[in-house]
Amino acid sequence: MAMANLARRKGSALLSSAETLRYTFSLRSRAFASGSDENDVVIIGGGPGGYVAAIKAAQLGFKTTCIEKRGALGGTCLNVGCIPSKALLHSSHMYHEAKHSFANHGVKVSNVEIDLAAMMAQKDKAVSNLTRGIEGLFKKNKVTYVKGYGKFLSPSEVSVDTVEGENTVVKGKHIIIATGSDVKSLPGVTIDEKKIVSSTGALALTEIPKKLVVIGAGYIGLEMGSVWGRIGSEVTVVEFASQIVPSMDGEIRKQFQRSLEKQGMKFKLNTKVVGVDTSGDGVKLTVEPAAGGEQTIIEADVVLVSAGRTPFTSGLNLDKIGVETDKIGRILVNERFSTNVSGVYAIGDVIPGPMLAHKAEEDGVACVEYLAGKVGHVDYDKVPGVVYTNPEVASVGKTEEQVKETGVQYRVGKFPFMANSRAKAIDNAEGLVKIIAEKETDKILGVHIMAPNAGELIHEAAIALQYDASSEDIARVCHAHPTMSEAVKEAAMATYDKPIHI
DSSP: OHHHHHHHHTTSSSOOHHHHHHHHHHHHHHHHSOOOSOEEEEEEOOSHHHHHHHHHHHHTTOOEEEEETTSSTTHHHHHHSHHHHHHHHHHHHHHHHHHHTGGGGTOOOOSOOOOHHHHHHHHHHHHHHHHHHHHHHHHHHTOEEEEEEEEEEETTEEEEEETTSOEEEEEEEEEEEOOOEEEOOBTTBOOOSSSEEOHHHHTSOSSOOSEEEEEOOSHHHHHHHHHHHHTTOEEEEEOSSSSSSTTSOHHHHHHHHHHHHHTTOEEEOSEEEEEEEOSSSSEEEEEEETTOOOOEEEEESEEEEOSOEEEOOTTSOHHHHTOOBOTTSOBOOOTTSBOSSTTEEEOGGGSSSOOOHHHHHHHHHHHHHHHTTSOOOOOGGGOOEEEOSSSEEEEEEOOHHHHHHHTOOEEEEEEEGGGOHHHHHTTOOOOEEEEEEETTTOBEEEEEEEETTHHHHHHHHHHHHHTTOBHHHHHTSOOOSSOTTHHHHHHHHHHHSOOSOO
């Protein structure tokens, strides 16, 4: 259509070769250059929320530009978070299995060694391939990709200092902030990514530390502690709270901690760090009880600071255009992800809600669907969470403690993997499935799974919660045998009636 219109303006049905070349070049420039023409949608941030929003916006017919400061798409998750950590978790698990489990299955190996450089190279290759894959998706969907640091000039203009050292202005009718989050710092603890590292540094150590101290017993700290613990580090986790992973169901948490302790991980709960000394070859941490008391010293080769994450909005000039934030820096939005400034939106880790990549992706899709006149929706109470240790722990919905607080009468059904035939067959039967359902209606309120592949098993429960299913609904669905998924069915049977295999 555009070619035909141009031809008519030229007074000819056909374009010359030169005109065709110039026109084709202009199309490519608009698709993959600076984004200086006005866009329908501009996204600041190319992480899971940002890049997914950009692709969806383009699919819905919007002229779209995505600005990413890193120069590599995928954000923290793909580059220095979810993906590289899962690569190392898998590699370290394979090493651990070879050392401790292969012989039980009749597979005899000797002199099993860690080649840390090769392990890191495999991780880097996975990251690189996936990053390039997103760039390919941008080209396929005609999303303009601007590499640089963006900041607001006005609610419809973003100034970008590009990675090439230049500056360009990107204009948009709708601008979506998707800048994610950053590592939360601790007072008096300076991260140098050598002796004292964030999760980013923990993913790139060049030597296996003999002693690793992890500050923070959340998802990230336990996962990274597991990686290095499997390949030889002595891991101690220091946590200010009285329990690990405070958001986890209490019963599951206790079993999970026992499992990690059996693997050699040590815990110092109700403990705070009050001093750090890096003057020697290693690190000396001074700690004391959270309520105060006698101080002790913990020595380590490397300390991982994993005390949570904080919204990243630095340098965006939010105050210049008047975007409101809460006291911890999260951008305030309404149900359509709109800020108090017309035409400016926010998604993902920079707004309230779970700081999870998949939540950010759903935010991104819903946000641009609203812009297209459709209806978008994300229920933050039904976003699954997974700790990718071994065993994994996955959950969706409410914990038993949360249900108790509501005052609703409920029933609990549980089924251990020790009674699951597939788990026994593969000699990996640690863990259980726990289902919580409303007593009167049998509506499922929460599901919690501790198992080797809990992160895959949880999605049956996520679908069930999304459609307000009952435990009987799951129990009456035929599950293939032998599978780990049968434990979910049996737990559902235990919730509304009785299980078969225990």
